[in-house]
Amino acid sequence: MNNFFNSVKLKEELCMGCINCIKRCPTQAIRVRNGKAFIVKEFCIDCGECIRICPHHAKEATYDSPKIMERFEYTVALPAPSLYGQFNNLDDINIVLTALKKMGFDDVYEVSSAAEIISDLTRGYVAANQDKWPIISTACPTVVRLIQIRFPNLIEHLLPIYAPVDLAAINARRMAMEKTGLPSEKIGIIFISPCPAKVTAVKSPIGIEKSEIDGVLAMKDVYTILLPYMKESIDVVEDIGRSGRIGIGWGSSGGEAGALLIDNYLAADGIENIIKVLDDLEDQKLEQLEFIELNACSGGCVGGVLTVENPYAAKVKLKRLRKYLPVAGTHLDEKDSKDKFWTEDVLYEPVFKIGNNMHDSIKKMARVEELCDRFPALDCGSCGAPSCKALAEDIVRGVAKEEDCIHILKDYIHKLSDELSRLDRKM
Numbered sequence: 107m108n109n110f111f112n113s114v115k116l117k118e119e120l121c122m123g124c125i126n127c128i129k130r131c132p133t134q135a136i137r138v139r140n141g142k143a144f145i146v147k148e149f150c151i152d153c154g155e156c157i158r159i160c161p162h163h164a165k166e167a168t169y170d171s172p173k174i175m176e177r178f179e180y181t182v183a184l185p186a187p188s189l190y191g192q193f194n195n196l197d198d199i200n201i202v203l204t205a206l207k208k209m210g211f212d213d214v215y216e217v218s219s220a221a222e223i224i225s226d227l228t229r230g231y232v233a234a235n236q237d238k239w240p241i242i243s244t245a246c247p248t249v250v251r252l253i254q255i256r257f258p259n260l261i262e263h264l265l266p267i268y269a270p271v272d273l274a275a276i277n278a279r280r281m282a283m284e285k286t287g288l289p290s291e292k293i294g295i296i297f298i299s300p301c302p303a304k305v306t307a308v309k310s311p312i313g314i315e316k317s318e319i320d321g322v323l324a325m326k327d328v329y330t331i332l333l334p335y336m337k338e339s340i341d342v343v344e345d346i347g348r349s350g351r352i353g354i355g356w357g358s359s360g361g362e363a364g365a366l367l368i369d370n371y372l373a374a375d376g377i378e379n380i381i382k383v384l385d386d387l388e389d390q391k392l393e394q395l396e397f398i399e400l401n402a403c404s405g406g407c408v409g410g411v412l413t414v415e416n417p418y419a420a421k422v423k424l425k426r427l428r429k430y431l432p433v434a435g436t437h438l439d440e441k442d443s444k445d446k447f448w449t450e451d452v453l454y455e456p457v458f459k460i461g462n463n464m465h466d467s468i469k470k471m472a473r474v475e476e477l478c479d480r481f482p483a484l485d486c487g488s489c490g491a492p493s494c495k496a497l498a499e500d501i502v503r504g505v506a507k508e509e510d511c512i513h514i515l516k517d518y519i520h521k522l523s524d525e526l527s528r529l530d531r532k533m
């Protein structure tokens with residue numbers, strides 16, 4: 107198991123132990139013990155569902171403060187395309203890009219611009235790799251992590267190409283160094299993220315050795331800073347936008363797949379829906395497709411927990427913005443296309459395995475079944491685990507005990523009290 111970083115954390119002082127979150131976590135990564143929730147970090151895929159569901163705001167994503175910009179001599183903002191969907195009545199993305207410079211960035215490199223290069227490359231990869239159809243998109247880090255821990259048979263279908271944000275960071279750094287003559291360490295490449303999973307992907311990169319991103323800001327924080335600049339009219343709107351319809355389309359579900367100019371694809375969003383798609387794919391029900399785009403958040407990146415706008419309203423706004431743009435503003439430079447493929451293996455991470463070897467696993471599975479037979483199968487969550495089976499597995503792993511089940515505890519108490527009465531009578 108690697109040293110996986112999680113962006114989603116618990117604010118212990120706010121947690122009331124209400125168990126709302128344990129049922130909603132798609133990987134059963136949350137337990138409540140001694141009245142407080144905790145996240146089993148190996149199981150967590152940073153989907154942000156627990157942030158959405160917690161009524162006490164006890165779950166949060168970790169990201170950087172805008173102060174991080176002060177650490178560098180020259181900074182470049184990498185806005186995710188979903189940022190443009192946050193503003194009302196926006197008809198020119200250059201207004202947002204100019205406002206980012208007013209906020210303090212020296213330059214801007216749109217992630218949507220890198221996305222267009224990735225779209226070009228994906229088209230070629232899909233056409234050349236029919237034996238791997240359907241190819242599964244890898245731009246959503248939560249999807250890749252989910253496949254790594256729960257659907258190992260599907261790893262070979264993953265698109266082994268850089269996520270747009272990683273390519274944007276490489277291009278932005280190279281351009282900033284050429285423009286300023288500054289060494290790399292004096293240049294800060296700062297991503298404006300819609301979700302915690304992308305914060306995690308910077309710390310624990312997928313398919314690449316190291317991310318070129320120096321800091322990640324939450325889209326909701328940047329939105330608040332940008333709004334005043336955008337409201338007071340910006341005197342000169344700089345013409346710095348590079349991307350077209352294809353790149354901006356990546357901000358919402360269906361945009362990545364739509365850019366492949368094929369009909370034989372599926373685009374699903376929302377964590378429960380993507381799990382259903384992956385289950386079907388594992389059952390070989392979707393083999394006729396060429397490409398599958400999956401986004402863990404409803405609506406795609408516009409639905410990330412670090413955004414401010416309703417995802418469906420943001421999707422409409424992106425659609426309106428795209429209408430006036432050229433099809434694509436950036437294209438693949440054929441000569442360095444090979445540099446945009448993954449360099450590191452993305453491997454199965456058997457975090458749910460309960461035994462050290464086959465024999466041990468069989469023995470422990472038998473014990474899990476035996477425990478499940480003793481539990482009432484109510485999946486009530488009172489023990490702090492999301493289901494009776496999850497509690498049984500925790501017991502077998504040595505991190506919980508049978509009496510955590512209140513029904514078993516009740517039986518013990520009854521037996522104890524009967525025994526005490528018997529002794530009392532005897533005395």
Ligand code: SF4
Nearest residue numbers: 121122124125127160
């Ligand atoms: S939903 Fe989870 S994190 Fe939030 S208060 Fe309840 S137990 Fe704690």
Ligand code: SF4
Nearest residue numbers: 131150151153154156
């Ligand atoms: S972020 Fe998602 S996977 Fe992680 S604990 Fe929360 S609900 Fe579970």
